[in-house]
Amino acid sequence: MTILGIETSCDETAAAVLEIDQDGKCVILSNVVHSQIDEHTPFGGVVPEIAARAHIQLLDGIVDQAMKTANVKYSDLSAVAATAGPGLIGGVIVGLMTAKSIAMAIDKPLIAVNHLEGHALTARMTDQVEFPFLLLLVSGGHTQYLLVKALGEYERLGTTIDDAIGEAFDKTAKLLGLPYPGGPAVEKAAKLGDPTVYKLPRPLLDRPGLDMSFAGLKTAVRTAALKEEPVSEQTVNNLCASFQEAVADVVGKRSARAFEMFKERYPDTPPKMVIAGGVAANEAIRIRLNEVAAEHSAELIAPPHKLCTDNAAMIAWAGAERLRQLVAEDPSILEQNGKGDDMNEAPRPRWPLDKLSESVVGFGRKGAKV
DSSP: OEEEEEEOSSSEEEEEEEEEOTTOOEEEEEEEEEEOHHHHGGGTSOOHHHHHHHHHHHHHHHHHHHHHHHTOOGGGOSEEEEEEESSOHHHHHHHHHHHHHHHHHHTOOEEEEEHHHHHHHHHHHHSOOOSSEEEEEESSSOEEEEEEEETTEEEEEEEBSSOOHHHHHHHHHHHTTOOSSHHHHHHHHHTTSOTTSSOOOOTTTTSSSSOBOOHHHHHHHHHHHHHTOSOOHHHHHHHHHHHHHHHHHHHHHHHHHHHHHHHHHOTTSOOEEEEESGGGGOHHHHHHHHHHHHHTTOEEEOOOHHHHSSOHHHHHHHHHHHHHHHHHHOGGGGGSOSOSGGGGOOOOSOOOGGGGGGBOOSTTOOSBOO
16 A cells, blocks of 8 residues: 655644555555754744644645655555644644645545654554554653554553653753754753762652653753853753753653553563654663663664654654554445545644544544534
8 A cells, every 4th residue: 555644733843655455565656755943943942833834835835755766656555644643733734734735635545643643653654563562752742651562552651741852941941041952052062071979859759750841940951051151161051961861760760661561561572662753863761771671671663763753654654553444344444535524623722642442533543522
């Protein structure tokens, strides 16, 4: 089957075409991503209205580029998959409505995909990871530990109770006068700093479970910076190093607990954790996670960076996984057009992955109609 995927949940406008054979092996024929960093840099963060307008202006061209790069005709497509949430509602509307239009025009199924499910399943596309496995999703909008039991079956084990890790990096960069996006800027400065200079808190580590908190850590950086005014470049470097070390400590210790929980649930299954999201590119965090995985005889799987951040290939793959499952049950699905109930699917800003099975979104999901 050949799937067109569309992703517009935040500040990347993306389209991709995937080809999947009968054995489930995937070839990415195209994966076009336009980052809106330049549009949002003057504001130090993503502006939803600007993002939505950019998606409107860019998406048709991005889809056309993806189809031409893949050398695929619309009539060759088996289905169209698009992010239906969670995300910035303006962008989600643009992508989902575009996908609906294409699906209706070519009389092929529409698959509305949960953006987080796209991240959760990426390692199955790149590394053929078998269920069950742990997922650590670390991005600007989400920080979660999830147990991925099977396709469509996800259990949230822990989350941040305030700022996501990526958000904390961006806000720390902004208060220290570093450029946007903050994650790479903080990491670059941290390499020039001493992480032992400032004793920053490690929130919630004295509590059981896998929940995390980063707002207090960010505030501690601000307090330390105010005490040092005027802040020198080396002070900024030391604060970034101390901040990053604290984040790595929190993620490392919570990941150790996650491996223990996995072993308790699945004593006969070798533990493995997939890390996804933009923060997965942070070298210090990856090093810490590799150390923790080695200590617990576990495997850490990190898809290529371009597939960890928001992209449409992961959306197409999630759609393909769902469609393959349903074709196995009813081969006639590929002959159905895209004008059914799915065309009534509503975009949503919030859509917890662990509540996925309670919604009717895309083919094959059971529950009350939204």
